Amino acid sequence: MSTSPANPLPPAAGGEPPRTPMDFKTKRMRFNSALRYGTNHLITVLAVLSTVVVITPLVAILVYLVYKGASSLNLDFFTKIPAPIGETGGGMANAILGSGIVLALASLMGIPVGIAAGVYLAEFGQGKALAGAIRFTADVLNGVPSIVMGIAIYSLIVMKQGHFSAFAGGVALAIMMVPTITRTTEEMLATVPHSIREAALGLGVPKWRAVISVSLKTASPGIITGCMLAFARVAGETAPLLFTALGNQFWSYKLNEPIAALPLQIYAYALSPYDEFHRLAWAGSLVLIVMIMVAVTLVRIYAARGILKGAS
Amino acid sequence: MATEQESNPYVPNAPLTTPAVTNFVAAAEPAGPEGAPSPIRKYLQSRGSGSFADQTFTGVMLLCALSIFAIVLFILTILIVRSKLSLAQFGFSFFTRSNWDPVSGDFGALPFIFGTLATSLLALAMAVPLALGVAVFLTELCPQKLRAPISFLTELLAAIPSVVYGLWAVFVLVPMMRDQLGPFLTQYLGWTGFFDGANFGVGLLTASIILAIMILPIISSITRDIMLAVPNSQREAVLALGATRWEMIRTGVLRNARIGIVGAVILGLGRALGETMAVTMVIGNHPNISKSLFAPANTLASVIAGEFSEATGDMYLSALIEIGLALFLVTIVVNAIARALVWAVTRGTPARIH
Numbered sequence: 001m002s003t004s005p006a007n008p009l010p011p012a013a014g015g016e017p018p019r020t021p022m023d024f025k026t027k028r029m030r031f032n033s034a035l036r037y038g039t040n041h042l043i044t045v046l047a048v049l050s051t052v053v054v055i056t057p058l059v060a061i062l063v064y065l066v067y068k069g070a071s072s073l074n075l076d077f078f079t080k081i082p083a084p085i086g087e088t089g090g091g092m093a094n095a096i097l098g099s100g101i102v103l104a105l106a107s108l109m110g111i112p113v114g115i116a117a118g119v120y121l122a123e124f125g126q127g128k129a130l131a132g133a134i135r136f137t138a139d140v141l142n143g144v145p146s147i148v149m150g151i152a153i154y155s156l157i158v159m160k161q162g163h164f165s166a167f168a169g170g171v172a173l174a175i176m177m178v179p180t181i182t183r184t185t186e187e188m189l190a191t192v193p194h195s196i197r198e199a200a201l202g203l204g205v206p207k208w209r210a211v212i213s214v215s216l217k218t219a220s221p222g223i224i225t226g227c228m229l230a231f232a233r234v235a236g237e238t239a240p241l242l243f244t245a246l247g248n249q250f251w252s253y254k255l256n257e258p259i260a261a262l263p264l265q266i267y268a269y270a271l272s273p274y275d276e277f278h279r280l281a282w283a284g285s286l287v288l289i290v291m292i293m294v295a296v297t298l299v300r301i302y303a304a305r306g307i308l309k310g311a312s
Numbered sequence: 313m314a315t316e317q318e319s320n321p322y323v324p325n326a327p328l329t330t331p332a333v334t335n336f337v338a339a340a341e342p343a344g345p346e347g348a349p350s351p352i353r354k355y356l357q358s359r360g361s362g363s364f365a366d367q368t369f370t371g372v373m374l375l376c377a378l379s380i381f382a383i384v385l386f387i388l389t390i391l392i393v394r395s396k397l398s399l400a401q402f403g404f405s406f407f408t409r410s411n412w413d414p415v416s417g418d419f420g421a422l423p424f425i426f427g428t429l430a431t432s433l434l435a436l437a438m439a440v441p442l443a444l445g446v447a448v449f450l451t452e453l454c455p456q457k458l459r460a461p462i463s464f465l466t467e468l469l470a471a472i473p474s475v476v477y478g479l480w481a482v483f484v485l486v487p488m489m490r491d492q493l494g495p496f497l498t499q500y501l502g503w504t505g506f507f508d509g510a511n512f513g514v515g516l517l518t519a520s521i522i523l524a525i526m527i528l529p530i531i532s533s534i535t536r537d538i539m540l541a542v543p544n545s546q547r548e549a550v551l552a553l554g555a556t557r558w559e560m561i562r563t564g565v566l567r568n569a570r571i572g573i574v575g576a577v578i579l580g581l582g583r584a585l586g587e588t589m590a591v592t593m594v595i596g597n598h599p600n601i602s603k604s605l606f607a608p609a610n611t612l613a614s615v616i617a618g619e620f621s622e623a624t625g626d627m628y629l630s631a632l633i634e635i636g637l638a639l640f641l642v643t644i645v646v647n648a649i650a651r652a653l654v655w656a657v658t659r660g661t662p663a664r665i666h
Contacts, residue, residue, distance in 0.1 A: 040556040047453055050445025051462065057525050058469045061480050066484075101576035116376035124370055125377070134377050136651060141384055143579070143647035144640060145586020147613045151620065151636045152387040155394040182380065190565055202350070237474020238418070239588040243620055263475045267589060270479045278483070279543075285476045296471050 030161050062289075070172075070284025072279040076205055077287070082249050082265070088276050094251050098166070098260035102233055102245055105170030110177030111227050117178065118185025123211050135186070138179040150240040158244060166252075166259035169245030173237060177230040182225025188219040227255060227297040232292045237262040253308075262288050328468035359461040384644075391637040406634060412599040412615075419631035421638065423599035427609035430516055431591065432584040434521035434605075440577055442524075450532075450571075451539045452561050463513030463533070477594035481522045486513035486594055494606060502505070509604040514596040517605040518654035523589045531580040534654065538572035539565055582646040586639060588613040612639045 043087045083090025117134070125131025149172045157168040192215050200210040216223070241247075246258040247268060253259075260285055269281035392399070398406065398419060409420025446466065450459060490513030497507045539645050550564035551557075566573070596608020597618045610618070612635050623629045 036556050036559065040558040043448075043558040043561070044453060047445045047449040050442045051449045054442055054446050054469075054634060055462070055465055058465060058472075060484075061472065061477070064484060066478065113376045113379055116373050117380055120370075120373035120377035124373060131323055131377075134380055136648070137384055138380050139651045140644055140647045141380060143582045143586070143650075144387070144643055145588060145613055147588040147616050148387065148391075148587065148636050148640045148643075151633055152390050152618060154620075155390045155633065156386070159394075178380060178383070182377075183657045211369070212463060232471055236471075236475065236477040238473070239617060242617060263473060263589075267475050267593075270482055270593060271474075275619070281479055288473060292471055292473070293468065296468070310315055 011012055015183050025113060027152055053073050065190045065282065065286055065289060068279075068282040073283045073286060077280070077283050081251060082280070083276075088093045090276075090280070092260075092265055092280060092287075094248065094260065095260040095262045095265040095284065096287070098245070098248065098252065099235070099262040101255075101259060102166055102173060102241070102261055103231065105167065105255070106173035106177060106234060107227075107231060108174075109170065110157065110230070112175035113174075114178045114181025114227075114230070115185050115223060117182040118189065119211060119216070121182065121186040121187035123215060123268065131142040135183070138182045142179040142183070145239070146172075147239040147242075148175060149242050153240065155245040161256070163256075164244060164258040165256045166248035167255045169259065169261065170255075172240035172244050176234050176237065176240065180230040180233065181223075184229070185219075185223050188222030189215055192218045192221070225299045228295050234296045235295075236263055236288060238267050242267075330486060349412065354534055387640060389638075391633055391640060395630050395634035395637050397626055398634045399630075401627065402631075406631070407638065410599075410646045412602060414619075414625075414628050417625065417627050419627070421612070421631075421635055423601050424610050424612045424615050424635060425638075426517070426601045427595065428585055428611040428613070430609070431519045431523055431611055432581055433631070434516070434520035435527060435584050436577065436581055438520065438524035439528045439531060439580060443528050443576075443580075444533060444573070446528075446532040447535035447539055448561055448566075450536050452565065463536070466529045466532055469525075470533070474526065474587065474589040475593075477526055478590035480595045481518065481590055485518055485522060489513045489518050503557055506605050509602070509606050511606040512596070512608070514594050514608055515604075515606045515614070516595065516609050519591045519595040519611075520605075522594060523584050523587055526587060526590060527580040527583050530583055531576050534576035535569075535573050538654070541572070542568045560567055571656055572654050575650045575656075578650035580652065582643050582650060585646065586613055586643050588617050592617045612636075660663070 041102040053155065074091075076089055077093075078091060078092050078096065080089065080091035081094045082092065084182050117138070121131050121135055125134070153175075157171060158164055161168075196214055196218060197210060197254050200214040201207070205213075241261050241264050247264040248258045248260040266281045266284045266288070269277040269284070272278075377603060402409070402419065406419065407421050407425060410422040411418045411420045412423060413419070444524050450462060454462065471532050483596060490511060492511050494507075494511040494513065498511070501507055508650075546564045547560055550560040555563065591611055592614035595610060595614055599607040599615070600607055602609070616632055616636055616639075620629075623632055
């Protein structure tokens with residue numbers, strides 16, 4: 001989009017100046033013209049207004065969150081486990097650790113599978129009906145509600161094992177990461193120029209090596225962006241963890257035991273009747289959002305400087 | 313790539329026939345002493361370049377790609393298996409009966425279907441005009457300088473976790489609805505009958521508002537992408553006929569992009585149907601079909617989130633899993649339609665360079 005439509009009436013090439021509503025001869029023409037320009041201005045105002053209306057809640061949420069969160073954040077939050085009901089103090093250290101463990105588990109399982117599936121779609125599946133079907137399924141899977149993932153994993157792993165576990169939570173989140181990563185990987189690989197691939201193959205490099213060292217490497221900034229966005233998305237997910245990781249009031253790092261997670265803790269505390277817990281919920285939300293936004297912003301900066309400028 | 317030979321014309325063990333190519337290869341290799349293989353060739357030969365490695369690699373990639381099919385199939389199978397009990401007991405009438413009584417083991421999902429449809433459609437009614445306005449502003453009106461920050465802000469909205477929206481809604485939106493917005497609506501629009509009854513702040517309308525805030529960024533960013541895919545020549549042609557900017561947007565851009573915009577809206581609907589946490593926190597969680605928008609209700613997703621962990625008895629659990637199955641199938645259909653529409657518009661356009 002190089003030419004901006006911001007200036008719809010460029011100065012006429014000929015000597016005649018552009019006509020304004022008042023140039024028209026009859027009343028009707030003038031009215032018609034005024035109506036058209038009036039509608040134009042009205043729509044412009046409406047579009048600007050709707051943008052303001054959309055931006056306002058974001059700013060409101062962010063400002064309120066920072067105000068509430070920052071005032072209740074302290075060192076205890078990062079070092080202590082939740083205090084028993086009725087006592088003040090306490091923190092969410094175990095939930096931060098738990099979120100880290102579950103997310104690491106999810107990334108370990110989800111990222112390789114997602115990237116590999118994207119590689120298949122972009123490098124081996126061009127024009128094949130199978131690839132089209134996989135692409136479509138990935139897009140559809142992307143829209144499946146996270147709560148459904150939660151009960152599916154509950155039915156598969158938790159019911160079989162007989163207890164909630166960090167592992168089950170990790171699997172649920174991993175499944176949610178796969179389609180996003182697959183689609184971004186494919187899109188990023190599609191932007192790698194063919195001549196680079198052909199140059200590698202022309203030197204006698206086997207296909208698998210060319211894919212890993214040339215295609216993937218060239219597209220890596222975009223792929224990393226995709227992975228981080230998928231990570232940021234599942235980092236805040238609560239619904240799939242409700243019936244898989246369950247939550248835990250104490251330190252827990254074992255994969256086959258219930259584990260605490262930041263979003264779960266926020267949910268539990270938000271619905272509790274105690275002011276002290278509300279305070280911790282706000283602090284937890286602030287920490288969660290700052291973590292996610294730092295990830296997203298870092299990714300944006302990184303992608304903007306990447307090898308493939310403008311490809312993301 | 314069909315075979316190893318085709319993809320790698322210069323594998324070392326393949327005989328090179330044409331002298332021109334031989335010369336080219338010789339020239340391309342900064343070889344050491346005459347006759348000895350060059351370091352490049354030695355390096356390449358030392359790495360697996362056989363067809364075995366290639367086939368294994370392709371196979372692994374294919375397997376990972378097929379796992380996406382497997383995930384969908386597995387979710388479907390496991391949900392059907394685990395909801396067999398209630399499927400057998402209630403059959404299709406599960407979705408038409410409005411009783412939800414865990415104590416006597418009588419389950420019907422109609423109140424949740426009503427709640428889901430009502431909140432989603434209300435949210436769409438609020439979000440779609442705003443999202444269209446934002447997309448029009450960003451693609452057609454916005455000064456270049458503002459475009460990137462506003463896109464970034466709307467994308468940040470999409471990055472806020474659902475539970476944080478819920479937290480904000482519980483402590484800000486609910487009191488506002490109870491004390492200001494609710495009485496205002498009752499006073500001026502009470503005659504419609506939609507704003508009757510006790511207003512506790514939680515209920516259908518509050519859930520719809522928070523849903524609208526959550527689906528706005530999705531709809532507006534996809535709509536923006538689709539409007540950017542409309543060729544500039546369309547805009548220029550309409551402007552050249554003397555149209556005002558709005559006439560240009562309406563006839564040149566929106567009309568061309570309408571299928572894609574419908575797709576974006578349906579995609580937003582898919583998101584709204586399955587949204588769980590924020591809705592669970594503010595909808596009031598009561599299986600209820602009521603004309604009043606202030607009345608507490610429950611959606612398919614929120615009943616699972618709210619009652620699954622306290623579900624005692626196999627039938628209760630099975631009924632909840634059947635609700636999950638219904639949600640899964642509905643969102644799959646909705647998303648498939650939306651994707652097909654969005655693809656129909658954006659397919660064939662080259663990758664956009666910002």
